[in-house]
Amino acid sequence: EPEVTQTPSHQVTQMGQEVILRCVPISNHLYFYWYRQILGQKVEFLVSFYNNEISEKSEIFDDQFSVERPDGSNFTLKIRSTKLEDSAMYFCASRRQGGSGELFFGEGSRLTVL
Amino acid sequence: DQQVKQNSPSLSVQEGRISILNCDYTNSMFDYFLWYKKYPAEGPTFLISISSIKDKNEDGRFTVFLNKSAKHLSLHIVPSQPGDSAVYFCAGSNGGGFKTIFGAGTRLFVKA
Numbered sequence: 750e751p752e753v754t755q756t757p758s759h760q761v762t763q764m765g766q767e768v769i770l771r772c773v774p775i776s777n778h779l780y781f782y783w784y785r786q787i788l789g790q791k792v793e794f795l796v797s798f799y800n801n802e803i804s805e806k807s808e809i810f811d812d813q814f815s816v817e818r819p820d821g822s823n824f825t826l827k828i829r830s831t832k833l834e835d836s837a838m839y840f841c842a843s844r845r846q847g848g849s850g851e852l853f854f855g856e857g858s859r860l861t862v863l
Numbered sequence: 864d865q866q867v868k869q870n871s872p873s874l875s876v877q878e879g880r881i882s883i884l885n886c887d888y889t890n891s892m893f894d895y896f897l898w899y900k901k902y903p904a905e906g907p908t909f910l911i912s913i914s915s916i917k918d919k920n921e922d923g924r925f926t927v928f929l930n931k932s933a934k935h936l937s938l939h940i941v942p943s944q945p946g947d948s949a950v951y952f953c954a955g956s957n958g959g960g961f962k963t964i965f966g967a968g969t970r971l972f973v974k975a
Contacts, residue, residue, distance in 0.1 A: 782963075794962055854908070
């Protein structure tokens with residue numbers, strides 16, 4: 750069964766460093782998303798991406814964040830200068846055209862900022 | 864952003880009984896509502912959805928009910944099994960699904 754894969758599973762970084770989280774969505778899906786979950790809190794929407802551009806973003810997704818689909822298979826989330834409060838589990842998701850908007854999530858990348 | 868609310872952080876149910884998880888929403892523009900299940904250290908997994916024009920959708924042991932006038936939906940699991948123990952998230956989707964908003968989740972414990 751096709752699945753969304755994310756790398757790395759865990760990354761530890763120093764405050765102020767750049768981080769890139771990578772995702773390979775399901776191959777025939779057209780919509781891509783990043784969500785995050787701070788420990789013990791809700792799953793928060795960050796950004797959605799369709800047709801090679803951002804379609805929606807939340808107030809969390811400020812200038813420190815960017816997304817890219819560089820090669821038609823990978824979908825990346827970059828945090829330019831990490832802050833302590835960026836420590837969270839980051840989930841990538843994708844979905845196909847139509848339907849109920851069912852999202853397929855990856856296993857997540859845990860980011861720890863020290 | 865409190866568009867989707869799950870007011871019960873946890874629920875404990877005996878195996879074989881019914882589990883009822885509740886969700887309220889404020890955004891009338893949602894066109895689909897979805898339930899996801901999440902185990903620790905895993906991503907959320909889609910469980911069941913309902914269109915905003917329906918009031919019930921059933922899939923095996925899982926049934927979702929939608930009350931649009933009350934802006935309330937519920938997920939019924941019957942019979943509950945120990946493997947159902949997980950965090951359940953309610954979510955609303957609109958605008959072609961560009962933005963799906965999740966509730967805070969309800970942790971379900973099913974006791975054997």
